[in-house]
Amino acid sequence: MAKITFITSDNEKIELEATSGSVMQLAVDNGVQGIDGDCGGVCSCATCHVHVLPEHVSKTGTASEIEQDMLELDDNVSEYSRLCCQLDVSDALDGVVLQVAK
Amino acid sequence: MSANKTCVVIGASHGGVNFGTALRKEGWEGKIILIDKDPEIPYHRPPLSKAYLTSPLGIEAYQLKSKESYVKDSIQLKLGVSVNSIDKEKQELTLSDGSVQSYDILVMATGARPIIPPIKGIKTATNLYPLRTAKDVENIQTALLNASTKDVVVIGGGYIGLETAASLKKMGAEVTVLEREERILARVTAPEMSTFFEELHSSNNVSVLTTKNVVAIETENGINTVVCADGTSYKASVIVVGVGILVNTELASSIGLTLENGIKVDETAKTSNATIYAIGDCSYHFNPHYNRYIRLESVQNAVDQAKVAAAAICGKKTVYNTIPWFWSDQYNVKLQMVGLSQGYNQVLMRKEEDLKFSIWYFKDETLLAVDAVNNAKAYVVGTKFIKENATIDKEKLVDTSVVFKPAELLKS
Ligand SMILES: Cc1cc2nc3c(=O)[nH]c(=O)nc-3n(C[C@H](O)[C@H](O)[C@H](O)COP(=O)(O)OP(=O)(O)OC[C@H]3O[C@@H](n4cnc5c(N)ncnc54)[C@H](O)[C@@H]3O)c2cc1C
Numbered sequence: 001m002a003k004i005t006f007i008t009s010d011n012e013k014i015e016l017e018a019t020s021g022s023v024m025q026l027a028v029d030n031g032v033q034g035i036d037g038d039c040g041g042v043c044s045c046a047t048c049h050v051h052v053l054p055e056h057v058s059k060t061g062t063a064s065e066i067e068q069d070m071l072e073l074d075d076n077v078s079e080y081s082r083l084c085c086q087l088d089v090s091d092a093l094d095g096v097v098l099q100v101a102k
Numbered sequence: 103m104s105a106n107k108t109c110v111v112i113g114a115s116h117g118g119v120n121f122g123t124a125l126r127k128e129g130w131e132g133k134i135i136l137i138d139k140d141p142e143i144p145y146h147r148p149p150l151s152k153a154y155l156t157s158p159l160g161i162e163a164y165q166l167k168s169k170e171s172y173v174k175d176s177i178q179l180k181l182g183v184s185v186n187s188i189d190k191e192k193q194e195l196t197l198s199d200g201s202v203q204s205y206d207i208l209v210m211a212t213g214a215r216p217i218i219p220p221i222k223g224i225k226t227a228t229n230l231y232p233l234r235t236a237k238d239v240e241n242i243q244t245a246l247l248n249a250s251t252k253d254v255v256v257i258g259g260g261y262i263g264l265e266t267a268a269s270l271k272k273m274g275a276e277v278t279v280l281e282r283e284e285r286i287l288a289r290v291t292a293p294e295m296s297t298f299f300e301e302l303h304s305s306n307n308v309s310v311l312t313t314k315n316v317v318a319i320e321t322e323n324g325i326n327t328v329v330c331a332d333g334t335s336y337k338a339s340v341i342v343v344g345v346g347i348l349v350n351t352e353l354a355s356s357i358g359l360t361l362e363n364g365i366k367v368d369e370t371a372k373t374s375n376a377t378i379y380a381i382g383d384c385s386y387h388f389n390p391h392y393n394r395y396i397r398l399e400s401v402q403n404a405v406d407q408a409k410v411a412a413a414a415i416c417g418k419k420t421v422y423n424t425i426p427w428f429w430s431d432q433y434n435v436k437l438q439m440v441g442l443s444q445g446y447n448q449v450l451m452r453k454e455e456d457l458k459f460s461i462w463y464f465k466d467e468t469l470l471a472v473d474a475v476n477n478a479k480a481y482v483v484g485t486k487f488i489k490e491n492a493t494i495d496k497e498k499l500v501d502t503s504v505v506f507k508p509a510e511l512l513k514s
């Protein structure tokens with residue numbers, strides 16, 4: 001069981017718990033504003049962009065090559081950016097805080 | 103103001119569902135009712151021919167939104183019922199369960215349905231299915247599991263046919279794709295891409311055969327023989343038909359909405375009737391960037407039009423102006439496409455590796471579209487260039503020693 005916290009662009013804090021599936025699906029299922037997941041999680045749409053809290057990057061790891069490429073020209077990209085469809089829920093993520101990108 | 107009003111949507115898929123959510127977000131206070139004849143909680147369609155076909159998971163794993171999110175947004179789902187007719191004067195719909203549903207605003211998100219071509223014997227063929235719904239996937243999976251042989255024929259070498267072939271191969275089937283044209287993906291890509299995908303399939307032991315016009319299907323003891331015009335024939339326990347779609351315009355036509363290769367809409371997705379909007383696969387709409395009317399079959403288009411229609415209904419001035427994009431996943435290849443290549447007179451290739459390259463479609467100096475294979479960077483750079491009507495230095499573009507950054511590739 002992992003506790004995952006989303007902070008939306010309106011500063012709404014949403015704490016969720018899950019055991020499996022992708023972080024994007026978790027967000028969509030719980031109506032987290034700003035996470036649309038239009039491509040269904042195959043890294044094609046970039047509508048699942050989050051910034052990992054810097055001190056939590058050890059939990060998530062950094063973005064893969066395709067995530068970096070998809071976000072390269074995004075105005076809001078940072079070194080903590082991830083496309084959260086590429087993050088699988090697992091115990092390793094427990095306690096992570098994700099800021100939904102604008 | 104909208105509190106006592108009812109907005110009804112026919113079709114609860116990518117278009118309808120995203121519209122419902124967007125309308126609530128825009129501040130609509132009245133009822134939102136989504137009606138769909140498909141009984142399942144609305145799901146993503148693209149995975150049907152990709153991951154879902156090979157997946158042991160149920161369709162619930164591919165829901166567009168969870169059940170709870172509809173409740174949270176007060177969006178009412180009426181699933182498993184069809185809209186049979188519309189009375190535009192009374193603003194009422196008659197549903198297949200006999201009930202009547204009135205509306206103040208109506209949205210047609212009726213999408214499209216697969217074409218089943220009039221091939222001799224197609225109606226009596228065994229285990230022959232299109233691929234558009236979760237039910238179709240279930241039928242194909244069950245048929246393959248129970249079939250006496252693993253021979254599958256896919257009729258049609260478009261994206262859906264090719265993705266299905268790749269997925270069925272993964273499931274242990276022996277797959278033959280029969281394409282009528284001289285090359286696969288002929289309508290949508292350059293010959294270079296067709297060749298690439300033909301080779302990709304053949305290296306995965308799927309035979310992709312072109313100039314194969316299927317003229318008859320003969321069925322005996324549960325085995326089909328698919329016969330082509332050139333006299334060749336192919337045995338199949340299961341047949342998947344992927345030869346294109348027909349737009350669901352019957353309801354629109356019955357009330358006299360303007361039709362033209364789909365339901366014709368203005369830049370806010372409004373039809374010729376001021377209380378009726380049309381979005382997604384069923385709409386024939388204007389694309390300002392390419393300066394022409396088009397009809398698109400893509401998630402992007404359904405989602406973006408949904409947002410535009412929702413904003414317009416809530417009195418905001420947003421107009422539809424996006425560059426189309428699309429993707430396809432086959433084996434280890436991720437294809438991402440942006441723009442519309444129609445009308446190109448030059449094709450350039452930038453090749454990083456055998457399985458990592460991009461095709462750039464130009465009309466003279468104007469970049470029209472990009473097909474990127476395992477190359478998200480080309481996809482995003484291409485998107486930026488198309489949006490900005492950038493003038494590109496073509497020599498640098500194809501030279502992989504030049505850093506792949508927009509600023510490096512512009513004509514100075
Ligand atoms: C196998 C497959 C793979 C695809 N892959 C991709 C891809 O990789 N990328 C991409 O961008 N796009 C892809 N697409 C296309 C994409 O799925 C469509 O563009 C998208 O679904 C369009 O959404 P829509 O809401 O406009 O229409 P649809 O998804 O067609 O939905 C229309 C809905 O309306 C309902 N309906 C119609 N008439 C009535 C009625 N009278 N009463 C009640 N209900 C009615 C139907 O049951 C249906 O659920 C794929 C499609 C398929 C089939």
Ligand code: FES
Pocket residue numbers: 024036037038039040041042043044045046047048083084085086
């Ligand atoms: S859901 Fe589309 S990129 Fe993550």
